[in-house]
Amino acid sequence: MDRAVCIHGHFYQPPRENPWLGDVEVQRSAAPYHDWNERVTAECYGPNTAARILDADGMIAEAANTYSKISFTAAPTLLSWLERHRPEVYRAVVDADRESRERYGGHGSAIASCYSHLIMPLASPRDRRTQVAWGVRDFASRFGRKPEGMWLPETAVDIESLDLMAEAGIRFTVLAPHQAERVRVIGATGWTDVSGGRVETRMPYLCRLPSGQSIAVFFYNGSIARDVAFGDLLLDGRRFAGRLFGAFSRGGGRPELVHIATDGETYGHHRTFGEMALVYCLRTIEARSDTRLTVYGEYLAAYPPTHEVVVREGTSWSCAHGVERWRDECGCHSGAHPGWSQAWRRPLREAVVMARDALAPRSTEALAAHLRDPDAARDDAIGLVLGRWSDEAVEGFFSRHALRGLAPAERRRVLTLLEMERQAVLMQTSCGWFFDDVGEPGSVQAMRHACRAMDLARQVFGLDLEPAFIDILRRAPSNDPNYANGAAVYEALVRPAARDLARVAAGAALYGLFDLEPPAMYAVDGDRRYRLEEEGRRGLAGAVRVRSRATGDEALYDVAALFAGMDRVVLGVREPGGDEALREAWEKMVRGNQAGADLRVYTAADLSDEERWAVARRLAPGVGQAVSAVYRDAAALIGVLADLGIPASGAVTRLMEHSYNERLAAMLGEGCPDPDRFLALAGEMRAKELRSDLAALGEAASGRITLSAGTAAARPADPAPLEEIARIVRCAKVFPLPLSLWESQNICIGMRGRYADMQRRAEEGDGSAQQWARSFRRAAACLGVRVA
Structure with missing residues (x-):
């Protein structure tokens, strides 16, 4: 009898980027890290590329890349961030899939994911198709192969999504045991009811689809998965392995697969040193002669389904009420705030659906004026994102889809429409509804993507959906006493994140003072005609051209920036007025005459947290140097005080501490x-x-x-x-x-x-x-x- 074990980790982070800028901004709750992506990478994604195995003396005997031995979800929003910000971790993950193919007979450990982790049963048919198409394309571009499996976000399942996955060449997916309705032997007539989690999990099942296609479904072992995610199994890797071994049937005569699925972040982030328990468990399994490690693709190739299943549509692994957690007050919550209401969920869902359904038909109609097949072009637009909207990516897209040679303005219109579509997809990400309040980061992020989509709709259609959107949010009560409802959250946390080209140009001028990189979503070019470097002040003025990579929109501005401290910042921006006018405006700003400079002015109060963080990080070493200079000037006096036994003041003590620490x-x-x-x-x-x-x-x-x-x-x-x-x-x-x-x-x-x-x-x-x-x-x- 063949006995095999498969451990699946769903590694995922939601989109966190400011939708206007393309960068993740500082998140205070993630301190001491810049943001939660950085924090979870340090605690989980990185450690799993080299998980430690200790010997009896506590020394590191070996390090192993767990991604090469387990099955894992390759979530696009996480991998795109890793590729840009932690390339060494990204390379290790991609290399692990290549290594796993050698270990598992050509079948890789990575499986694809629906692109932006929206709840598929709550998505429109159009968005479902695009989620699958983008997920497949993203996977293939990273791993150099077609995916065999695909993860449904929150394992939220419906037949139409399974059919779309099968049509795209996906062979299998993974579901929770309670998502099986009934099963039977292939070819038999009678069904067996297995609802309530009673399905036999040690085999794959065939799910027949309305199109005539089929897809295999693996139902993971729920009890072991729960104990890994919420119990104490990760305190001891040997015990973890023992639970897996104990799940095989006694004396069974057929092949069996014991497998579990949990959030990948369990291994190191949710459970400190969880990656060490995982790697020890894997090593324990590898040492056995009667059990082997596998991945789903390899097992399915060796043991095709002998039974078929009917799945329970509209169910998920993290909501006992189906998919209500993402649209209603069902009672499911994170556990952090047991008494809080989730009455905000339905209005937020209604607002997002209103925007989605208002934008989709208009976009399709507008794209049809320029593209052969708007739906096919939309599905292919993931290539623009993967190519970071490079000239090559844009040219290739239009060569494949344009009805004719398009004028520059027409190209910008198409790109703007496609970016609006992308934002409208991102606004549906599941994290918008998963947690406990409309003011929490996941919900705010969903509203920011909606705001950006509506912003672009105003530009391209002259259509303003925002008043209706906000009106719906007024019915979303907040549990946070700082905000009455979702509309108040929107005004306080969403609108301030928005950027037009002029504001981007002003920020670029500030960043230029400190040689910082402009936002990822923009190409910024310009000259610095005037500079100021004097004690306590620095400044510049010049012309800046700003171009959105995603939409192609661009503009030229006169800009000026003055910095005399974190609380004394002045940024000015305006339409170009010629060199003489710029010189006059610059001289007035330097003299402190901001009103007379004829500029749109931003001050320290207008800076975002990210702008303050970036500048403060650049200036922080100078603070230490200034303190050291003060100590050097006072060193002789401090020495005399010490010689005479005169007690040092608190200020003197802090100076001494700084000096010693610096040395x-x-x-x-x-x-x-x-x-x-x-x-x-x-x-x-x-x-x-x-x-x-x-x-x-x-x-x-x-x-x-x-x-x-x-x-x-x-x-x-x-x-x-x-x-x-x-x-x-x-x-x-x-x-x-x-x-x-x-x-x-x-x-x-x-x-x-x-x-x-x-x-x-x-x-x-x-x-x-x-x-x-x-x-x-x-x-x-x-x-x-x-x-x-």
């Missing part, structure tokens, strides 16, 4: 070339009862250790970088400092093959190899890595 951080950043001096300085600090900045010192030490490890990997025979690692760790233990060693440990693990070679040469009498091997052993021990 220690500088030593760590240099690789601690003189450990004795470092230890002496740390001793002085302790004797004077000065507080150490553990976070800053730990960051400095961690950064240098990573740099040293990378240098060691690049210099095959040089022991110096390895010795530097040992010095830094020795110094770090004085406090002790919190060290982030994940990347340096990965490098060290990757160097163990070189160590084996050097150790062989050392045993043959090679003196330089002996020194390198000794240094590597010390560095590896400091990093907690077992060398053999």
